[in-house]
Amino acid sequence: MKKLLLFLTITLITILLPINTFASVNLTGAGATFPYPLYSKMFSIYYKATGIKVNYQAIGSGGGIRQLLSKTVDFGASDAFVDDKGLKNFPHKVVHIPMCAGAVVLTYNISGNPFLKLTPELISSIFLGKIKKWNNPRIKELNPSVNLPDLKIVVVHRSDGSGTTFIFSDYLSKVSKEWKDKVGRGKALNWPVGLGAKGNPGVAGLIKQVPGAIGYVELIYALSNKMPFASIKNESGNFVKPSIESVKLAANTTLPDDMRVSLTNTNAINGYPISGFTWILVYKDLNKAGLSMAKSKELVKLLWWMIHTGQQYAESLHYAPLSPKAKAKAERIIKNIKFGNKTLLK
Amino acid sequence: MKEDKIFKTTLIMSGVFIALLIILILYSLFKGSYLSIKQNGFNFLTGKEWDPVSEKFGLLPFLVGTLLTSVLSLLISIPFALSIAIFSAIYLKKSFTGKILNYLTDLLSGIPSVIYGFWGLYFFVPIIRKLEISLGILPYGVGIITASLILSIMIIPYTSSIAREVINLVPSELIEAGYAMGATTYDVIKKIILPYAKSGIFAGILLSFGRAFGETMAVTMVIGNSNTLPKNIFSPANTMASIIANEFTEATKNSHLSSLIEVGLWLFLITFVINFIGQTIIKKFAPEGGK
Amino acid sequence: MNPRKKIFKDNLFKFIIMIFSFVSVTPLFFILFQIVRNGISSISINFILKLPKGPGESGGGILNSIIGTFIIITIAIIISVPIGISAGIYLNEYKNRFAELLKVIVNVLQGLPSILIGIIAYLWVVKPMRGFSALSGGIALALMMLPMVIKSTEETLKLIPHSLKEASYALGVSYKDTILKVILPSGFSGIASGIFIGIARITGETAPLLFSAFGNPFVNLNPFKPVDAIPLLIFNYAMSPYESWHKIAWGASFLLVAGVLILNIIIKMAGEKWKVKF
Numbered sequence: 001m002k003k004l005l006l007f008l009t010i011t012l013i014t015i016l017l018p019i020n021t022f023a024s025v026n027l028t029g030a031g032a033t034f035p036y037p038l039y040s041k042m043f044s045i046y047y048k049a050t051g052i053k054v055n056y057q058a059i060g061s062g063g064g065i066r067q068l069l070s071k072t073v074d075f076g077a078s079d080a081f082v083d084d085k086g087l088k089n090f091p092h093k094v095v096h097i098p099m100c101a102g103a104v105v106l107t108y109n110i111s112g113n114p115f116l117k118l119t120p121e122l123i124s125s126i127f128l129g130k131i132k133k134w135n136n137p138r139i140k141e142l143n144p145s146v147n148l149p150d151l152k153i154v155v156v157h158r159s160d161g162s163g164t165t166f167i168f169s170d171y172l173s174k175v176s177k178e179w180k181d182k183v184g185r186g187k188a189l190n191w192p193v194g195l196g197a198k199g200n201p202g203v204a205g206l207i208k209q210v211p212g213a214i215g216y217v218e219l220i221y222a223l224s225n226k227m228p229f230a231s232i233k234n235e236s237g238n239f240v241k242p243s244i245e246s247v248k249l250a251a252n253t254t255l256p257d258d259m260r261v262s263l264t265n266t267n268a269i270n271g272y273p274i275s276g277f278t279w280i281l282v283y284k285d286l287n288k289a290g291l292s293m294a295k296s297k298e299l300v301k302l303l304w305w306m307i308h309t310g311q312q313y314a315e316s317l318h319y320a321p322l323s324p325k326a327k328a329k330a331e332r333i334i335k336n337i338k339f340g341n342k343t344l345l346k
Numbered sequence: 347m348k349e350d351k352i353f354k355t356t357l358i359m360s361g362v363f364i365a366l367l368i369i370l371i372l373y374s375l376f377k378g379s380y381l382s383i384k385q386n387g388f389n390f391l392t393g394k395e396w397d398p399v400s401e402k403f404g405l406l407p408f409l410v411g412t413l414l415t416s417v418l419s420l421l422i423s424i425p426f427a428l429s430i431a432i433f434s435a436i437y438l439k440k441s442f443t444g445k446i447l448n449y450l451t452d453l454l455s456g457i458p459s460v461i462y463g464f465w466g467l468y469f470f471v472p473i474i475r476k477l478e479i480s481l482g483i484l485p486y487g488v489g490i491i492t493a494s495l496i497l498s499i500m501i502i503p504y505t506s507s508i509a510r511e512v513i514n515l516v517p518s519e520l521i522e523a524g525y526a527m528g529a530t531t532y533d534v535i536k537k538i539i540l541p542y543a544k545s546g547i548f549a550g551i552l553l554s555f556g557r558a559f560g561e562t563m564a565v566t567m568v569i570g571n572s573n574t575l576p577k578n579i580f581s582p583a584n585t586m587a588s589i590i591a592n593e594f595t596e597a598t599k600n601s602h603l604s605s606l607i608e609v610g611l612w613l614f615l616i617t618f619v620i621n622f623i624g625q626t627i628i629k630k631f632a633p634e635g636g637k
Numbered sequence: 638m639n640p641r642k643k644i645f646k647d648n649l650f651k652f653i654i655m656i657f658s659f660v661s662v663t664p665l666f667f668i669l670f671q672i673v674r675n676g677i678s679s680i681s682i683n684f685i686l687k688l689p690k691g692p693g694e695s696g697g698g699i700l701n702s703i704i705g706t707f708i709i710i711t712i713a714i715i716i717s718v719p720i721g722i723s724a725g726i727y728l729n730e731y732k733n734r735f736a737e738l739l740k741v742i743v744n745v746l747q748g749l750p751s752i753l754i755g756i757i758a759y760l761w762v763v764k765p766m767r768g769f770s771a772l773s774g775g776i777a778l779a780l781m782m783l784p785m786v787i788k789s790t791e792e793t794l795k796l797i798p799h800s801l802k803e804a805s806y807a808l809g810v811s812y813k814d815t816i817l818k819v820i821l822p823s824g825f826s827g828i829a830s831g832i833f834i835g836i837a838r839i840t841g842e843t844a845p846l847l848f849s850a851f852g853n854p855f856v857n858l859n860p861f862k863p864v865d866a867i868p869l870l871i872f873n874y875a876m877s878p879y880e881s882w883h884k885i886a887w888g889a890s891f892l893l894v895a896g897v898l899i900l901n902i903i904i905k906m907a908g909e910k911w912k913v914k915f
Contacts, residue, residue, distance in 0.1 A: 009715050028863060030595075030766065030851075040691035040854075052853045055863055062596030069598070071767045086598065152484050159571035161398075161596030183399070183710055188593065188602070190397035195486055195582045196571030198592065199878050201692065205878035210475070210485055224693045225878050357730065359719035360723035363738050364787070374760050375753075402854045429657030437651065450662045450903075456897050457668060458841020459751075461890050464875040466670050468883075499664045506661075516704070530647035553748075560750025562844040563872065587752045587844075594756065595848055602844050610756050614749070621748035625741070 014067065025298045029056045031064020031077030033199040034102060034218045035278045038317050039077065039276045042310045046285075052298055058199060062187045063163015066236055068094070068281055071290055074299055076281040079163025080187050081260040092288045094335050096279040098259045098326055100311070100319040101251040103242035104167050104274040105222050105229035108214040109207050110134060113228040117239050120175035120232070120273070122226045126214060127155055127172070129193035134212060149212070156206050158214030159196030161187040167276035171264035175273075216274075219243075220318050234273040235265055246272035247320040259329055277326075280306070287340040291300045300344040303334050375614055378607035386411040390608060396573040396589070398597070403605035405612060407575045411583035414490050414576060415565065416558040419497035424551060426521040427502045431509035431547075442499060448510070455503035459621060463567030466496040471568060483580055488570040491579045496564050501554040509549030512543045512631060552624035560617050586613045670888050679888025689854055689870075695881040699889050701856045705771065705864035706840065709850060712775025712860060713839055717782040718832060724783075725790025725828075726816060747784035751844035754780050759848040769851030771864040777845035782835040789831020793824040796872050830908045837900040841893060843868040 023049040036058040043054040056077070059067075064076030069090060080095050106118060122138060125131045131138065135148040158165045166187045183189050197206040197215075204221040207213040219242050222229045231239040240246050250263045250271035263275040280303060283289035286296035307322060307330045314321040322330060335345050382390065385410020386403055393404015432453055437445030474495075475487035516539050524534040540547075571592060584592070586609050597603040656717035689700030724743075728736055758777035763769055797820055805815040821828070843866075851863035852873070867889050 005715060005718060008711060026855075026857075026862060028851075037692050042855075044691060047855075054856065055851075055853045055857075057852045057863075060596045062593075062598050065598045066603075069762055072763055072769055089600070137596040154484055154486065159592045161593065161598060186399040187597070187598065190395060190399065190573065192574075193486060194572065196573075196584075196592070198571075201877035201879070202498055205876060206488075208878055209472070210487060211479075212485065221878070316564075347811075350812040353816070355724055356668060357727040360720050361727040361731075361735065361805060363720060363741055364724050364746070364783070365735075365739060367783075368745055370761075371749075371753075371757055374757060376726055378756075378760060389720065426657050426661040428655045430661050433654050433658040437654070447658065447662070450665055453898070454662065454665050456837060456901055457665075458843070458868060458893060458897065460841065460843040460872050460875075461668070461672070462887060464871055464890060465671060467875060469667070469671060502661055530643055532647040532650040533643075535650075556748055560748075560752070562750065562752040563868075567875065569874070590752050590756065591847060594759070594875065610753050614753055617748055617750055618745055620745065622741075625744050 001224075014184050019028045024300070025295050026053045026055060027075070027295065027299055027302060028073045029054065029064075029077060029280070030059050030067045031056075031281075032061040032079050032278055033058040033201060034061070034079045034104075034164050034276075035077065035099060035319065036200070037220050037224070038100060039158050039316060041313050041317065042306055045313070046302065046305060046310075050301075052302065054302065060158070060160040060187075060199060061163030061166065064281065066161070068283075074107045074289075074291060075303075077278065078281060079276050079278040080166030081262075081277075081279060082281070083260075090283075091125045093284040094281055095173040095284050095337065096259050096281055097307070097330050097333050098277045098279050098322060099306055100314045100321055101263065101275055101277050102319045103219040103247050103272050104164055104171075104216050104276065106214060106221050106232070107204070107207055107217055107222040107227045107229045109209075109211055109227070110149060110151070111211075112147065113226075114143070114148060115228050115241075116230045116231040116237060118232055119144045120172070123232070124172050124176035126153060127191075127193070128182065129155070135324040144211065151212040154213040155191075155194030156203050156210070156213050157189070157191050157196055158199070158203060158295050160198050162199075163187060163276075163278065164200060164216065164218060165189060167262075167264060168274060170262055170276075171274045195302075219247075223246075223318055232273050235267050236269045238270060240270055240272045242272045244307045244315055244318060244320050246270060247275045248323065250275035251277065251320060251326065252323060255326055257329060257332070259326070259333065275320075276344055282337065284336065285338055285340065286344070291339075293339055296339045296344055300334060300337055303337075304331075304345060307331065308335070364586035371616070374606060375611040379604055379611045381600060381604035382608040386518070386605065386608075390605070391612075394575050398602045400600060401599060401601045403601070403608075405586070405609060407573055408584050408586045408589050408609060409612075411569070411576055412556060412559055412585040414579065414583070415493045415497055415569070415585060418490070418494035418579065419501060420551065420555050422494065422498035423502045423505060424552070426498075427550075427554075428509055430502070430506040431513055435510045435513040436531065436539070437533060448507075449452065451503045451506055454499070455462060455507075457512070457583070458562065459563040460567075462496055463540050463564035466564060466568045470496060470562055478580060486570055486580065486582055488568050489580050489582045490569065492574055493565045493569040493583075493585075494579070497558050497561060500561065500564060501558050504554040504557055505547075505550045508553060508628070509543070509547045512546030512550065512628075513539055515546070516520055516542045517632070538570065545627055549624045549631070552620055552627070556617050556620035556624065559620065560587055562591050566591045586610075587593035641738045643831070655813065669894065672894055673893075675884075675887035676889075679884050680891060682698050684856075684885075684888055688856065689885070690881070692877065693879050693881065697881075697885065699867065699870060699885060701853055701894055702865040702867045702870040702889065703892075704856050704858070705850065705853065706866045706868075708860060708864060709774040709778060709846070709866055710836060710840060713771060713778035713782055714832070714836065716776065716779035717786055717835070721783050721786025722821070722828065725787045726794065726821075728787065728791045729794040730816075743784045743787050746780070747788070751781065751812050752847075754845040755848045758845060763849055766861070768861070769849060769863040771850060771857070771860040771862070774850035774864065774866065775860070777849045778839040778842060781842060781845060782839050785835035785838065786828075786831055789834070790824070792825025793831070794820060795901025796827070798823055808892045826908055826910075830904050833900055833904045833907075837897050840897060840900075841868055843872050847872075849891070 060077035067073040068076035169185040171183045197203045231241045249268040250266035311321040348590045434444040527544040566588040572582035575581040684698040690697035762773035874882040
């Protein structure tokens, strides 16, 4: 028995050690499910192009931030930017690099898959548990031509720390005082009603199965699952359907240099009101972050690629690529990422 | 002689290592919960709110969720588990069918938890949903009742194997005396075997309760993941184990993470007490060397 | 009570017990049937040799999870078997108060909910190592396997008659060699069964890996880097909305259950074959 174990250990070491010394750099990242379909595509293409393996686990924006905090990953991904108070938690300075913008859509499971119109008041009432049935007169009044069933509304929300939740609750906090007071904005909330599911995929999956369910997911999750979604009345009074165009309009706003900006409740006339950027977060000084020089170089190269070549994959997955304004700001941020006092990008 | 000394020291060291493990585990759980204990105090045990935004954390919704699912699953499983134990240990004693029954029951315990969860999600949940629709309530499908049903299937083997062993320990003289006096099998079970094996069976139930209490994967997948206090058995909920599974890697605020670890600490303490009592009863019943 | 009534009661009771027992094992057949039905269509050479595809894309395989599972389990075996057997020997050889306390501790360890082991693996390995890894997953699973190895070693050794030891001493064999070369080998079947039972249990464990192995869409042979595992894959894919991922999860479940069942059969057969009778 002991001989067998010794043999196993030695075999393991002799096989693994040489492979590792010749292995190329691997990058590890964690976070948002919001952009996961896009990142998954980007990283698989990047691997084919450069041989660099990027291991991205979509554990939710909260996970991305927490693991970056603990320095267990090389980069984090989040659709909720870290506020000033949160930034103080980090041991070193963290930068946010926007990758694209997307829409958080209200999707639901009613027979006939109708496209509904919803107002901010209706949405907050539904998620506060005040409107309980689909054939409620307030919903009917907005959608007279739809045959709304006499079905109870089942709210579905996220069970994990989610940037998508942040964007959604940020919007609701802006348009509903009651929501702001009772629940507030955040990645993990004290939801008054509803079922929880893990990740954007989990929410979409659950809604698909429960008749009468309603929840919030990133646009691509509703589209790829052939689920209907609502047009929402924006600040200007227009009912706007979520699309690349309406998200682009919402993203066309004043952008701060550190790119930490909320796009919800846009005042763009035809902008979609529940839009948001999604960011990749890294430490500004990768040496302090604990990465090797080789890894730091590769990380910065990856980020540069993602905001340039990578952008061509966004629209086919219904994300809005970065506008020239946003791209310029992102380029500046990436150029300022250093290794000690050495710049990484030439 | 010298190599014997080294050898003996190695043995003792390995024993000490195990003891150290448990101490370190307890220490880590305490250290991790310290922030939460300081901030929430005793309110943690009675708090109904789990609010990461305002950083108010209370254990009650999960304690209730865990209690409801474990107790319910226990109640459902007991008649079945005992039936298997009685059937195989008494009626089918030493027969091939009895062996097969035992084998099948063991297989039930060999199926990984995540597969119970996956299967539950796709076959049980729609059935419960149809039931809820026919009862006119919200068709969640997931919730306490679903988790309890799946859990009850999972813990049947634990109760039944301990009950089986305990029944086998009943002295055969007592049983034969019963038959000799003309008792039927039913009488013998009811009046001789069960009273004798009572405490052992109770211990088996207790250990299954402990198992159900700490079960994570299958429960997380079908319990509905709601952090509010469950209203009835059809409500979605969370257990102490499932809230940790859901939120641990993503708790960005230190207070949130610490509260999750405190939930883990309470989970440890409660399952420890349950298991300790169960093991003590079994040891009394089947002292060392007996079988 | 009149004898007819008595007999009726007796038969009724037997009947009820039989029905309940039968019903108890039917879920097993349901589960196995549905896993086979849904999973078998996914099994192919590609399934085992290819890497997974992105969300919504069809095809792809689970090579990364299969290899990851192997690596994690190997690490767990390497850590838990030597320590477990040593501790098991200790418990059998020493009969002092510390040994009694240790027995309680081993039971406590065995009863630990798996999610707590996940927390511990994160706090003890992932955080200090600044990264997720197969190693942390292996350590987590080793923690789960330890009590099983200890207990089966202790219980197997307990059954070996003292006379064997005494005969060995009488021949002048040292304590160390008596234990290692005489006693242990004669308990081989029991100890090996215990180890295999442990392996069967930890192969399907997910919770300890949630916070330690992390996952990886690529094959990774480096134990210090993240790795995927079959139960983790099933968990993630099962909760997704994509049909293609569900198919893969069923196929992976099929592999997992088949593996555990085969292990169980090996244990039963080997237990009989290798048993040294006294």
